[in-house]
Amino acid sequence: MRFTKDHEWVVVEDGVATVGITAYAAEQLGDVVFVETPDVGKTVSQGDSFAVVESVKAASDVYAPVSGEVVEANGDLGDAPETVNAAPEHAGWFAKVKLSDPAEVEALMDRHAYEAYLGTL
Amino acid sequence: MRYLPLTPEDRQQMLHAIGASGIDDLFVDVPRSAVLPGPVDLPGFAGELEVERELGALAARNVAAGTVPFFCGAGAYRHHVPASVDHIIQRSEFLTSYTPYQPEIAQGTLQVLFEFQTQVAALTGMEVANASLYDGSTAAAEAVMMASRVTRRGKAVMSGGLHPQYAQSVENLAHASGVATVRLDPAVDGEDAVIAAIDADTACVVVQTPNVFGTATDVTRISAAAQAAGALMIVVTTEAVSFGMLKSPGEMGADIAVAEGQSIGNALNFGGPYVGLFACREKLVRQAPGRLCGETVDAEGQRGFVLTLSTREQHIRRDKATSNICTNSGLCALAFTIHMSLLGEVGLRRLAALNHQQAVKTKNALAGVSGVEVLTPRFFNEFAVRLPKPAADVVEALAARGVIAGVPYSRLNPGAGMDDVLLVCATETVTDGDIDAFRTQLAEVLA
């Protein structure tokens, strides 16, 4: 699992990245009440705003941690946004992106580095 | 001054507590050049009696609708409002409260909004409704913006029967945000013509029923055509009492229904404040403008109501909000809700039938006047006639004779070449005697 400074995580399998927000982010947001996942087929570039996660009092953009084509979105979040709080780094994933530049992933932080980064916040 | 409680002694004590030597110390941040040396050039304070005299004199110079035979509609309607409605809306707890952001001490307002939303959804035949917008015209403009967001398309098609001032309100907002509009030529009975104007860029179709000429239309076919092309169907209604007699927008396939709610519970007020009704399909609600009230429970499990889905709104979403609206028409919505609760379905249907009856009687009376041609084929409580003279002149002549005869279409759309068309409305407040006076005076003016 790799991480961004904007609190997204990425797991790559066969050239497809599963993307979500970190446990730290889910904790900070409070109760998640709505998630807008990206349309399948959409092409995103690293850093694009590609999903929205909402609590009662706030809406936050989720940025694509990698570039590529969205091949799947987590439809379960529509009826059960609370999954993002319950299992942010597992069942609460947002979308799967077919990588166009696998090197981007290598540049992201590993867990150790991310946790060190959190310590600075 | 009767509204200012502080005494000179209070002010001195308070300045002392603050550590200021005078009031000017508290305005030190204002640039010296911008401080006025004395009061502005306006009169001094006035007692209640003096203010009542001045405003009473101004009011007396206007012809109140209730004092004459009165036949104006075209977006604003004179109905009788039960006395208890105005009494309740003047209760301090409703009149002088703010937007219910603290639900624990605003359940009165919130439960009313929940009842209002349910009533509006029922009347329009839609799944959900919001807690009101400013008025019908701005609600129509908001609906077009919403349709553009939902469909990600940039063109709105408006029928020729849409109230021209509504169309202008839509154009103003749409064009500013890059949404193109197509407005069809005025047509008394031509809502269907929008079908031919729908194309792959069309975000929405905006039709009105009953339209500005009073024509009631079953728009089911238009809804189907719009939706087949991937566009949303927006149905506009300016006379909310018509929901008590005519098929609802929801029954006819609307995706968004907007209406002017003034007819229920609210006075004419020379154009405002009114109350915009906004209802839509539930799946679209996250793109809807304005406040929404929802049901929930409190910490002890008691049912309660809160403002919800607020992340759509400006105070949270800022530049990504679905609308910039904040203040809405809360108190007018309360008046609507109380009046509708008094009426109930039984009363509303009866009221609607009375309106239709008086309008049919008026039409029959005017049709008998030489030179008058009734244009509207099917109507609820208003219709258009063609006169042998410019309608504006006839209206002025009748006003001089003590009859307010209606609205010249040219007042709404001067360039349309329809100067001889008069829009006539009759509600339950019009008596048979009023109709007779209208007929007699019109015959004399046209003779």
Added chain:
Amino acid sequence: MSMNNVGRPTTPQSTTASGGFASLTGGRGLLQDEVLIFERGGWNKTGVDLPEATMQADDLGDLLRREPIGLPGLSEPETLRHYVRLSQKNHAIDLALYPLGSCTMKHNPRLNEKMARLAGFADIHPLQPQSTVPGALELMDRLAHWLKTLTGMLAVALTPKAGAHGELCGILAIRAAHEARGDAARKVVLVPTSAHGTNPATAAFVGYSVREIAQTDDGRVDLADLEAKLGPDVAAIMVTNPNTCGLFERDIVEIARLTHAAGAYFYCDGANFNAIVGRVRPGDLGVDAMHINLHKTFSTPHGGGGPGAGPVVLSEALAPFAPTPWLVHGPDGLRLEEEAIGEAAQAFGRMSAFHGQMGMYVRAYAYMRSHGADGLKQVAEDAVLNANYIKARLGDVMSPAFPDGPCMHEALFDDEWLEGSGVTTLDFAKAMIDEGFHPMTMYFPLVVHGAMLIEPTETESKHELDRFIAALRALAEAARAGDVDRFKGAPHLAPLRRLDETLAARKPRLRWRPEAPASLAAE
């Protein structure tokens, strides 16, 4: 992600019982448990006696509504009971100080209500012949004169229906002015980080991109940042003055000068005009457009969320572009020009049907006329005095966000003084409810952590201010003393305890629906 965690707990965390005594029926003494009108039957009832129509509507055929609508009715006594019971669950300015910062919750004179209900104002139609409404046009003209005189501006567009609608009006006039001089390249509106949400929402609503201006440590617009961001792409700046921190923008004249030098216009959010009315004219500060919330400064009632009115005063540069209708002085007296022709030829369009919020004009004019020029100046002075008094009397137990120098009409505190107490701004605000006061504005402006924005207005007596101050001091002491349950479970004494906003947002129930028949429910 853009981590926006200004959110606060929205699921109730404590269920401490509120006193141990419960009635048998669910009510609380005189506070009745009141069901929805849809839950009490009445499907065939009406509280309005209307004659049956004698004619059948057989001419409408298939257009007739055949299905039940689903609207219950109530008799008149039931209606009164239902809505009066509901009303008692509301807080109101007539009950106690309502210190919502930025909202100007002041006394609403009842004379204004009486005047707005005169038949000559309430019972006139927007489209009846203009020759039959000279008194209404005269009232609009007098209102316009007062607004222009008080602001030192050339023109006023009366029609906008609320503050945000006024912002839209001002921004559209600015766009029209740029377009008229062939300057179409300006796509950006600058807004301070402390701005009301309506400012960026308005600019974005009509296609501008929004860029934020930084704030200085003393709560004002950062001039250097403004200067750096002003360029040939900037159409306007939108600045609230006094600003949302309750402070006067000391450099306002320089802000205007820089803006104009860059070819942009200065839109002022006039939500806080109450602090300076009668003492300072925005026109003397270089403002090009400013909306005036008649429901704030000029005391038309808030009515649980509206209606309001947001007339926009305009400078000479923007006046030609004001929306229709225009009130013009003609040879035969006043008339409304409803189309973009004649004098109004450059109008940018129409904001809405008809001519605006007449009912609000009457109330606002009656209010202004009652105060007069001298009274309005006193309004500003007392509003500012009251806010500074609160700031001074609470400054030692709470932490003022900007302790140096006076504030204007509202006192802003942060939550630094609560640090380590286990009590948040939200908890503190909810505890105020138990003491009989409406909470202040919380978590706004966004630039101050845990913000508490207190606007008392000028219509509070010293007696009421002292009661309020005593209550807040007592609460502050309780927070310091570790009486956390008092706060976490608050409110204890309101009609309801804290509500579950998370549930409301996750599973929206936006209307009453009949219970599903048992046969369906079983499936």
